[in-house]
Amino acid sequence: MFIKTYSSAVFGISATLIQVEVNMDIGINFHLVGLPDNAVRESHQRIKAAFKNNKLHFPGKEITINLSPADMRKEGSVFDLPIAIGILAVTNQIKTDLLSSFLLLGELSLDGCIQKTKGILAVALQAKANGFKGIIVPIENAAEASIVPDLKVFGVKTIIEVIKLLNGDQSIKETTPLSVLEFEQLLQPYSIDFSDVKGQFIAKRAFEIAAAGAHNIIVVGPPGAGKSMLAKRLPTILPPMTLDEALETTKIHSVTNKKSDHGILTQRPFRKPHHTISDVGLIGGGSIPHPGEISLAHNGVLFLDELPEYKRQVLEVLRQPLEDRVVSISRSRYSLEFPTNFMLVGAMNPCPCGFLNHPEKACSCDFKTIERYRQRVSGPLLDRIDMHIEVSPVKYMELTETNSSESSQSIRNRILEARKIQQDRFSKVQAIYANAQMNRKQVEEFCKLEPAGQAILQKAMKKLGLSARAYERILKVARTIADLDTSLDIKTHHISEAIQYRKLDRNI
Numbered sequence: 001m002f003i004k005t006y007s008s009a010v011f012g013i014s015a016t017l018i019q020v021e022v023n024m025d026i027g028i029n030f031h032l033v034g035l036p037d038n039a040v041r042e043s044h045q046r047i048k049a050a051f052k053n054n055k056l057h058f059p060g061k062e063i064t065i066n067l068s069p070a071d072m073r074k075e076g077s078v079f080d081l082p083i084a085i086g087i088l089a090v091t092n093q094i095k096t097d098l099l100s101s102f103l104l105l106g107e108l109s110l111d112g113c114i115q116k117t118k119g120i121l122a123v124a125l126q127a128k129a130n131g132f133k134g135i136i137v138p139i140e141n142a143a144e145a146s147i148v149p150d151l152k153v154f155g156v157k158t159i160i161e162v163i164k165l166l167n168g169d170q171s172i173k174e175t176t177p178l179s180v181l182e183f184e185q186l187l188q189p190y191s192i193d194f195s196d197v198k199g200q201f202i203a204k205r206a207f208e209i210a211a212a213g214a215h216n217i218i219v220v221g222p223p224g225a226g227k228s229m230l231a232k233r234l235p236t237i238l239p240p241m242t243l244d245e246a247l248e249t250t251k252i253h254s255v256t257n258k259k260s261d262h263g264i265l266t267q268r269p270f271r272k273p274h275h276t277i278s279d280v281g282l283i284g285g286g287s288i289p290h291p292g293e294i295s296l297a298h299n300g301v302l303f304l305d306e307l308p309e310y311k312r313q314v315l316e317v318l319r320q321p322l323e324d325r326v327v328s329i330s331r332s333r334y335s336l337e338f339p340t341n342f343m344l345v346g347a348m349n350p351c352p353c354g355f356l357n358h359p360e361k362a363c364s365c366d367f368k369t370i371e372r373y374r375q376r377v378s379g380p381l382l383d384r385i386d387m388h389i390e391v392s393p394v395k396y397m398e399l400t401e402t403n404s405s406e407s408s409q410s411i412r413n414r415i416l417e418a419r420k421i422q423q424d425r426f427s428k429v430q431a432i433y434a435n436a437q438m439n440r441k442q443v444e445e446f447c448k449l450e451p452a453g454q455a456i457l458q459k460a461m462k463k464l465g466l467s468a469r470a471y472e473r474i475l476k477v478a479r480t481i482a483d484l485d486t487s488l489d490i491k492t493h494h495i496s497e498a499i500q501y502r503k504l505d506r507n508i
């Protein structure tokens, strides 16, 4: 007697269909074939115990289980459920009519309960793509799976519930999918706000521009100037996540098991990897490929504090994903892509001791050390960062000011207006939605300057020793400033302001 059930294996952030073939013959052995790892091998024991504790019959026959495709390594214990159901089917303990319509996934505990797992969103998307009517998953994962439209999702607590469901018992209810409206109701206000930041008007203005045009930004300033306080608040002024963005980002977080209780992320991620991170940790990869920090920051913010302290090679590998908004990882056994559409915020001290240009403290570094320190952030990486600003320690007067600063919501409203203008501008250019994403040709088309503006920019390039690479960056930022000003043209004061945000291009 032979039966097939269906399951799924997550690889990277995508899932692959796994067929679980169960064959019963005369004999008494149990064989598991098709590249299973140890956790899969142990499923025999778990299933046996779960059957016994639920008064199900485990056959004293020769059982062979084949997980196909056989050339793909199967990890973890999620195949317990499809194997167990296969055994129940092959021994006529359940009806088989629905087995080909549902994908099954979940680890069995010895008492027959079904444990939650990771990567469910990827599995649900794959189930739909493969034409399954629905999936049967651990109850804790049901909300996440139900995000996928037009797929029936049943969350189950025990193997007995799965049996009931497959036998046509109506008491197990389908988990209803999340609508756009319900998703929007899940959006929670942030617990931090830009109004917490006292003073720092120039920096706050720069962050508003960065958020409006999705520009990467580096903040230079002494310790205690509030660099990370500003960076952390960037997500609070970015547009709220859309359901599509939330799905994309949840899919990445779900395979690493980092997600919200609702099953779907409702806030833009803010990732702050330590400077000792490896390039695999940052970019992703490994023998079983995992998304790195830059993909966990997808649709959100990646904050690299103490930028010059990161290993040079780690910063170098950032260049391609910053440009392409996707990272390709190739190893001998696989090649795959993770999305990496994040805003980069870098922070650094002005010099190794931190006090260069400090109003009260003296800097103890010599010119050469400062230069070496700054060169650790390589030119090619700086090429991809539109804005560099300087922040100073907040003066005592500003710290004690009682007037509250502007709230994130109020700043965000201006950003939403500016994003709308950009959306209209790029409506015919499919892959981009913000000024920072323009290529050279688009900069030429959308960032035309009046002769007066042109003259200012030329003069600044010469006088401040700005590099040629700075030119395009300044034009993009000027475009965003004009958009925030709801001005069709880039005026001279827009370009003058944009020139201010190129701190690191200038001489020390």
Ligand SMILES: [Zn+2]
Pocket (backbone or CB within 6 Å): 351, 352, 353, 354, 355, 356, 363, 364, 365
């Ligand atoms: Zn110094």
